[in-house]
Amino acid sequence: GAVVSQHPSWVICKSGTSVKIECRSLDFQATTMFWYRQFPKQSLMLMATSNEGSKATYEQGVEKDKFLINHASLTLSTLTVTSAHPEDSSFYICSARRGGSDSPLHFGNGTRLTVT
């Protein structure tokens, strides 16, 4: 099956610093990747759609200047949380699909971010 790798699996950072999370599709090329955020006992919330070679599309209410997304190749997307604050602490998960919009998303194992 399709494999999506996400790194790091957890990170602790101080308030005001930036953190970069990487998402790689290991056995397929992904022109589009998706970044989700998940709060405890809540559903997955789509933050943004990462498009290879072009700007990301952000969902309403997501600050594009705080959550910088770069999709420089067909197998790598990165999410940088800039000037992190404690309220940014969450579980961030990336995903990609091998086919069209009726194909399933395959998820990375997530990154637990804790901002102190």
Place this chain on the structure above:
Amino acid sequence: EDQVTQSPEALRLQEGESSSLNCSYTVSGLRGLFWYRQDPGKGPEFLFTLYSAGEEKEKERLKATLTKKESFLHITAPKPEDSATYLCAVAGNEKLTFGTGTRLTIIP
């Protein structure tokens, strides 16, 4: 707006006790319904895709079914390793919408 409601929120079963999880949905133009399993601290793991009413998919102790309004995930003779949160998602004309999941606990 597309909506997905999963029930129950949590379910505790004895090992070997079969049951079903429900996913009710409203969507404009169903492109597919997906079931995922999520273990604590991990990303969701893809289980099944269903595309049309009447379709069924099976994998080990799990069987997913689909009608025009809901999907069921049937679990037969579950084992403790089946304990996880099961998520349902629907792909409509706009985007993928997830439910909040059913937290399943299988007691040995």
